[in-house]
Amino acid sequence: xxxxxxxxxxxxxxxxxxxxxxxxxxxxxxxxxxxxxxxxxxxxxxxxxxxxxxxxxxxxxxxxxxxxxxxxxxxxxxxxxxxxxxxxxxxxxxxxxxxxxxxxxxxxxxxxxxxxxxxxxxxxxxxxxxxxxxxxxxxxxxxxxxxxxxxxxxxxxxxxxxxxxxxxxxxxxxxxxxxxxxxxxxxxxxxxxxxxxxxxxxxxxxxxxxxxxxxxxxxxxxxxxxxxxxxxxxxxxxxxxxxxxxxxxxxxxxxxxxxxxxxxxxxxxxxxxxxxxxxxxxxxxxxxxxxxxxxxxxxx
Numbered sequence: 073x074x075x076x077x078x079x080x081x082x083x084x085x086x087x088x089x090x091x092x093x094x095x096x097x098x099x100x101x102x103x104x105x106x107x108x109x110x111x112x113x114x115x116x117x118x119x120x121x122x123x124x125x126x127x128x129x130x131x132x133x134x135x136x137x138x139x140x141x142x143x144x145x146x147x148x149x150x151x152x153x154x155x156x157x158x159x160x161x162x163x164x165x166x167x168x169x170x171x172x173x174x175x176x177x178x179x180x181x182x183x184x185x186x187x188x189x190x191x192x193x194x195x196x197x198x199x200x201x202x203x204x205x206x207x208x209x210x211x212x213x214x215x216x217x218x219x220x221x222x223x224x225x226x227x228x229x230x231x232x233x234x235x236x237x238x239x240x241x242x243x244x245x246x247x248x249x250x251x252x253x254x255x256x257x258x259x260x261x262x263x264x265x266x267x268x269x270x271x272x273x274x275x276x277x278x279x280x281x282x283x284x285x286x287x288x289x290x291x292x293x294x295x296x297x298x299x300x301x302x303x304x305x306x307x308x309x310x311x312x313x314x315x316x317x318x319x320x321x322x323x324x325x326x327x328x329x330x331x332x333x334x335x336x337x338x339x340x341x342x343x344x345x346x347x348x349x350x351x352x353x354x355x356x357x358x359x360x361x362x363x364x365x366x367x368x369x370x371x372x
Contacts, residue, residue, distance in 0.1 A: 084167070089168065089172060092162050092167060092168055093142075093162075093168055093172070093173070093176055095162075096141075096145055096161060096162050096163060096168060096173075097137075097138060097141035097142060097144075097145065098141070099134075099137075099138065101356075102133065102134055102137050106130070106133050106134070106230070106359075107359040107360055107362065107363035108227070108228070108230050108231045108234070108253065108257050108359065108362075108363075109129050109130075109132075109133045109230040109231065109233060109234040110126075110129070110234060110363055110367075111231060111234065111253055111362065111363055111366055112230070112231040112232065112233065112234025112235040112236075112237070112238075112250055112253060113125055113126065113129055113234040113235070113237055113238050114366065114367050114370055115235065115249050115250070115253065115315065115366065115370070116234070116235045116237070116238035116239045116250070117238045118370060119370050119371050120371070121237070121238050124190075125191065125237050125238055128187045128190050128191050128237065129187075129191065129233070129234050129237050131183055131184075131187045132183075132184055132187035132188060132191065132233060132237075133230055133233070135180040135181075135183040135184040135187065136180075136184050136202070136206055136230070136233075138176065138177075138180040139177050139180035139181050139184060139206055139207075140206045140207070140209070140210075140226070142173050142174075142176050142177035142180065143177055143206075143207050143210055144209075144210040145161065145163040145173060146163065146170060146173055146174070146177075147210040147211060148210060149163050149164055149170075151275075151279055151281065152164050154275065154278070154279065155272060155275045156275075157271065157272065157275075181203075184199075185199060188233075191233075191236070191237040192236050192237055192240045193240070194236050194240055194241065194242065195233065195236050195237060198236070198242075202229050202233070205222070205225065205226040205229065206226060209222045209223050209226045212282075213276075213281050213282055213283055214281065214282065215282060216282050217282045217283065217284045217287045217288070219282060219283065219284075220262045220265040220266050220269065220283075220284060221258060221262040223261060223262065223265050224257065224258035224259065224260070224261035224262030224263075224265065225254075225258045227257055227258070227261045228253075228254035228255065228256075228257035228258040228261070229254065230257070231250060231253040231254045231256075231257055232250055232251075232254050234250075235247065235249075235250035235253075236250075248314060249311055249314060249315050252307055252308075252310055252311040252314060253311060255307050256304050256307040256308050256311065259300040259301070259303040259304040259307065260300070260301065260304040260332075260355075260358070262300050263296075263297040263298075263299075263300030263301045263304065263332075264297065264301075264335070264355050266284055266285070266293045266294070266296050266297040266300065267293070267294065267297045267335075267336075267339055267347070268347070269283040269284065269285050269286075269293065270285045270290045270293055270294065270339065270344055270347075271344055271347055272285075272286075273285045273286050273290060284296060289341075290341045290344075291341040294336070294339060294340070294341060297336060298336050301332040301333075301335075301336060304328075304332065305325065305328070305329045305332070308325050308328070308362070309325065312325060317366065317369040317370070318369040318372065319369070320364075320365050320366075320368035320369040320372060321365045321366050321368075321369035322365075323365055324361050324362050324363075324364060324365015324366060324368075324369075325362070325365065327361045327365070328358045328361050328362050328365075331354050331357050331358050331361065332354070332358060334354065335354035335355070335358075338354075
């Protein structure tokens with residue numbers, strides 16, 4: 073049997089391969105982090121950013137996430153192959169070759185670099201540092217249970233990037249809101265990644281990986297997720313008082329707190345059946361709610 077016959081998907085068109093790649097990296101989940109990049113821009117601008125800023129921040133965020141997840145799928149391919157949940161990923165089955173995934177990653181890297189250069193000189197200067205986290209977070213589960221917070225911090229850089237795109241600075245006292253927003257995202261993402269990792273406990277133990285659930289148990293991970301989401305709301309409260317922001321923001325924070333509480337109630341140490349609802353639905357609602365509340369607080 074020829075290789076083409078054994079793997080008929082080698083005949084996929086380029087458009088089909090692009091669609092398969094976007095599904096592989098769950099491109100639609102960009103909605104989790106994109107609103108926080110926008111939050112960084114609207115907070116820095118005190119309202120609407122320019123179209124130039126909005127356009128290049130959007131491209132930067134989408135390309136950054138695409139780059140990070142392409143590298144993640146390559147880095148984790150060996151582990152994905154032994155995990156029943158991920159064994160059918162195109163990066164594992166061969167439907168997408170490593171070379172093609174690398175090409176998509178390089179394209180994303182170029183778009184991200186161009187976006188940074190066109191947004192702000194400081195963005196370009198800090199670009200290599202951000203790249204360390206974008207490319208490196210996938211490997212942290214090999215040696216530390218803090219990997220969930222590394223992922224959270226990496227996503228939190230979106231808020232910093234959005235702020236820099238408008239203000240062109242990040243190290244002055246006036247830049248405190250950007251740092252608060254970054255920490256809020258870090259705790260939020262770290263919290264729901266703790267929940268998500270609970271479904272791979274046995275696999276991670278077998279592979280010697282350092283996810284928090286595999287090292288300290290599901291009950292501990294779910295408790296830590298709750299603690300992180302409490303910290304998320306506390307940091308958002310400090311942000312609202314520091315900026316300061318008006319009543320629409322506080323309504324958004326209250327709704328986000330309720331959504332996070334509901335998210336954490338959906339999963340229990342002995343029942344992870346509602347994982348997808350907790351992970352995919354609730355977190356997209358949280359991101360959009362906080363953006364809408366903050367934006368309205370700035371423009372009303």
